[in-house]
Amino acid sequence: MTRPSTVYFYATCLVDLLYPRAGLAGMQLLRAADIEVILARGQTCCGQPAFNSGYRDEALAVARAQLDCLARDIPVIVPSGSCAGMLRHHWPELFAGEPDARRARDVAARTYELTEFLVDVLAVRLDDVGEPIRIAIHTSCSARREMGVADRIETLVGQLAGVEVLTQDRKAECCGFGGTFAVKQGDVSGAMVRDKTDALRATGAARVISQDCGCLMNIGGAFDHQGGGPRTQHIAEFLWERSGGNVR
Amino acid sequence: MNQTEAFHRRIDAALHNDQLRRNFRSALTGIMARRAEQFPDDAQLQALRDQARAVRANALVRQPELLERLERQLTANGIQVHWAEGPDEANAIIHEILARADATSVVKGKSMVSEETGLNHYLEQRGIDVIESDLGEYIIQLAEEPPSHIVAPAIHKNRREVAELFHRFHPEIPYTDDIDQLTQTARAILRDRFATADAGISGVNFAVAETGTLCLVENEGNGRLSTTAPRVHIAITGVEKVIEKLSDVPPLLEILTKSATGQPITTYFNMISKPRQPGELDGPEAVHLVLLDNGRSRIRVDAELLDTLRCIRCGACINHCPVYVQLGGHAYGTVYPGPIGIALEPQRIGIDKVGTLTSACTLCGACGEVCPVRIPLPTLINRLRAEAVDGLRAGATVRGHGSLRKPREARLWGLWAALYGDPTRYRLFIWLASRLRWLTPPWLGAWTRYRSAPRPAARTLRELARDEGFRDE
Amino acid sequence: MSDSRQRILDRLRANRPTDVPTPMVYAKALGWDRERCIAAFSERMQAVRGEVHRMQRDAWVGWLSQQLPERGLHRVLVGNGRIGDALAAVAAQPLQVRRYDRPIESWKPELFGDIDVAVTGARAGLAESGSLVLWPDAEEPRLMSLVPPVHVALLDADRLYENFAALIVAEHWGDGMPTNALLISGPSKTADIEQTLAYGIHGPKELVTLLLE
Structure with missing residues (x-):
């Protein structure tokens, strides 16, 4: 894809609760690469814990609550392989047959794992200032x-x-x-x-x-x-x- | 003791058996490396997987017609075909064939389907002498254990355990734990049995409808001996093993042996199409095929679950499973262990019969990555988790659906959804958690038996981001 | 019994998946020439401890008359065709040539106990996997390549195919199969103890291919 000017940062519930510094660093990296980063206010969880435990109604309810905050047609950057996988690969499955299936598929198609986005889309170059x-x-x-x-x-x-x-x-x-x-x-x-x-x-x-x-x-x-x-x-x-x- | 408690008890026993875990780790590390060596070119591997998948998928779509064609062709070739709904019927059919042929001694080639039916036990109870002739199967028959792996049944035993077993049953042979000598010992013991058995029983790897051909893949020669030396040969297989054409065989054979044991091909690929013909000097006078359903036809309820039946029993998913390597096959308590067992057994015998089997999986995807016929094992396992707790939102289908639903667990997920499904409540929760982080209990059940408890960060990401001037939309 | 058949087929039909068949793409030919096939066959066969000896088309009788006694293989089992005839014609002490000319039931203990080596033909060879292709028949029965501790197979180098897929297509195997067809790739082996390879379990301990050119 072409280089976007603005992206959503989908922090994930684990980052939010336990590893906020990791989330912040991800946002800072993107901003340093001249990308405007939006931390969408309504975000909570991708629904994966319930989905992987067999509780698909509950997973859907939570995932559905995410659609509004990811509505703009800009990339969704996720600092986690498993949450990115949930959005990209399992949301279409989870929403299949639902009235908002198209919206879910749309988010899925715009979802990137953070390192994937940094390499594939932004082709960032990093300088190292640390000790060996x-x-x-x-x-x-x-x-x-x-x-x-x-x-x-x-x-x-x-x-x-x-x-x-x-x-x-x-x-x-x-x-x-x-x-x-x-x-x-x-x-x-x-x-x-x-x-x-x-x-x-x-x-x-x-x-x-x-x-x-x-x-x-x-x-x-x-x-x-x-x-x-x-x-x-x-x-x-x-x-x-x-x-x-x-x-x- | 219910299924789930029994399951956890077996898991506990396996985890506390250090020798067992070392045996598995060492054996599986070798198998995975050998498989990888067979596929140096990923593009070729993926193309071969596509071919193998196509062969099996097409055969399943046309399964009833292909089975009829197989039956017609086999019958025309002089092979007698029998159909069995379940284990009892299959065992009875086989016993009757043996009784009619006055056969009292049987030499068996490896067959997982016969493990499903408990055939050995059934025949022994009726006075028939049954000996397993595959070396691994022979070892576990001596030990009176079921196979712990579908390809390498004695993988859980090391050479010393095998040596002790041989010495116990054959004290006349000097003790040795040299693998070559143990192999020669087994050769000597079993050779006489091949020469004298009345009947041979084998499994089938592929049954070709076009020509009426039963294909057997093996390295030892015991399969050939069991199907050639005695006067009667009985093959038993699941109804899903049928494929359409002989030209479908090469891609399946290649990916089977490479995936299973990391061999470009096995020593023997044995294609049997007829009993002994007039003028021929050896081979069984009578050949029978028993086609067993045993829950398989129920699996065809939808396209997703049907994928389970593509399996060609190579065991690659088992070899690559990070849970199986910790536990070994016996802990699962099912005929088929590992990822394919978790996907297949709840469907075949019912979710209510296997306890929390589907929980023995991290959904890491290693199995799906190596499956030669591209069975989406993690997807199937996750689907079965939903079936088990009645969490699937449409099309309830699998036997025992909803049998693992527990009101307390369901309520917890309901609470979780109420919290995470409402951004306002969620923000309050995160804020509170960060403020009350010192109240995190140091003990969080199973988690803290092996790890420290995670502690919420002092400030939420939103607060940190605001300080750094990020937009909050 | 027939009830079970009907019930199973009925269930299979009732639960018919709606998928359209998947297009089948078969592997392309490798385009190997004769020398490449010979080299690959030999390399693969040797990799699984099969012996391969290239020789002139008419040299095999002499080779066997010399090699078998040297290896202590005296009791030689042959079939009823021209391989047996040729070998019987030149056999001298210490070689004793035994023909497989009776139904197995009348001499099973002898076959299992009193034969050192069997010599058979091979219908074809597969280069990519290093396999012999055998169609045992009345002339050369099935147990010849299986029970004696050593199996010697004569393979015409002109009968080498790239692989199994090429052979099946070229020789129209789909039109009908013999009682038994075999691919044999090396001597019998097992890895059932500690995944460690051990040769010579139930089938032949040695497999010798004489590649005739």
């Missing part, structure tokens, strides 16, 4: 498989001269978050995140970054519970911090 650092990248499953944008985070990080990326074993394997899976199958989820944190810790990385706050909450919470580990951080916050706002 070794990091590991956790690619979320929805960014990787549903959205197919796992390599965008690598592209962006690759522009940062002082950043060395270390690769953990079984990088493509799920961290065990899975939304309500972490509660409904708590012990399995615990075993999965144990394997994931072991693999990440073994790289010796100082920081673990990801496109998804769900994974970060899972991995970071497990590191903390285990008595420490690499710091976890959302890609937007990491890029903003490293570039110091030097975005072209």
